[in-house]
Amino acid sequence: MxxxxxxxxxxxxxxxxxxxIAPVIAQAEVTLHAWLAEHAPRVAQQFSIEELRARRMALLASRPELHVDLASLRRAGLQAAFAELGEDERHLDGAMRHFSAARNAVKxxxxxxxxxxxxxxxxxxxxxxxxxxxxxxxxxxxxxxxxxxxxxxxxxxxxxxxxxxxxxxxxxxxxxxxxxxxxxxxxxxxxxxxxxxxxxxxxxxxxxxxxxxxxxxxxxxxxxxxxxxxxxxxxx
Missing domain, CATH: 3.40.50.1000 (HAD superfamily/HAD-like)
Known part of the structure; x- marks a missing residue:
């Protein structure tokens, strides 16, 4: 040999x-949902954290290329929810920044x-x-x-x-x-x-x-x- x-x-x-990572993502999604309740209330009222997650998974099934970019997947999922409910998509950047900060709070x-x-x-x-x-x-x-x-x-x-x-x-x-x-x-x-x-x-x-x-x-x-x-x- x-x-x-x-x-x-x-x-x-x-x-x-x-x-x-699991507890970090869980907490980041809680803080993101609270942020949405303040800045995009129709999205937060219409979709729970679990429902937003299920929508992302369905989106991933139809767009498998997003496997390589999970941030783009999350943004696309939020964008679809914003568009569906008539929320101001100018808040998308803020939502992603808020999630990213919490997602990087690792120990x-x-x-x-x-x-x-x-x-x-x-x-x-x-x-x-x-x-x-x-x-x-x-x-x-x-x-x-x-x-x-x-x-x-x-x-x-x-x-x-x-x-x-x-x-x-x-x-x-x-x-x-x-x-x-x-x-x-x-x-x-x-x-x-x-x-x-x-x-x-x-x-x-x-x-x-x-x-x-x-x-x-x-x-x-x-x-x-x-x-x-x-x-x-x-x-x-």
């Missing part, structure tokens, strides 16, 4: 890898920042996300040399293009990089098909990889476990 080259770079998913898992600081001493760091977190707003952009988002790149995970582009931007071969993410299909399988090693960040202890038939290069429940695994790789 041919030995793999030493690792030079580590790339991360964002949502549910560096921070939990890192406790082990993430100490782990990143250790990793930066030995590897070059980057991120790839299908989401719409703004690392500048979050205050984490300075930790990463490259950050690719599907909405700006035009292709989303698990497409190999976005993994390969990140590696090229870091000036490393795919075999010299490892990707860390929580989603078996998008993150693990996507990265491996692009030629990267892939670590499944499995904080819940799930055994879903068995049923999915996916074999991560490593399964880690914490950043400490990730650091331990990296110690055994050829770069260490």
């Amino acid at each position: 041919t030995a793999r080259p030493p690792l030079k770079a580590i790339l991360f998913d964002l949502d549910d890898t560096l921070w939990p 890192l898992y406790d082990d993430v920042l100490p782990g990143l600081l250790k990793l930066k001493q030995r590897l070059v760091l980057g991120t790839i996300t299908n989401g719409n977190a703004d690392l500048e707003v979050v205050g984490m952009a300075h930790h990463f040399k490259v950050s690719l988002a599907a909405a700006h790149f035009g292709r989303a995970k698990p497409a190999p293009d976005i993994f390969l582009a990140a590696c090229a931007a870091l000036n490393v071969a795919p075999a010299e990089a490892v990707y860390v993410g929580d989603d078996l299909k998008l993150d693990v399988e996507g990265a491996q098909r692009a030629g990267l090693r892939a670590v499944w960040m499995n904080r819940s202890g799930s055994d879903a990889h068995l049923a999915a038939g996916i074999a991560p290069d490593a399964i880690c429940a914490t950043f400490d476990e990730l650091l331990d695994w990296l110690e055994n790789q050829l770069a260490y």
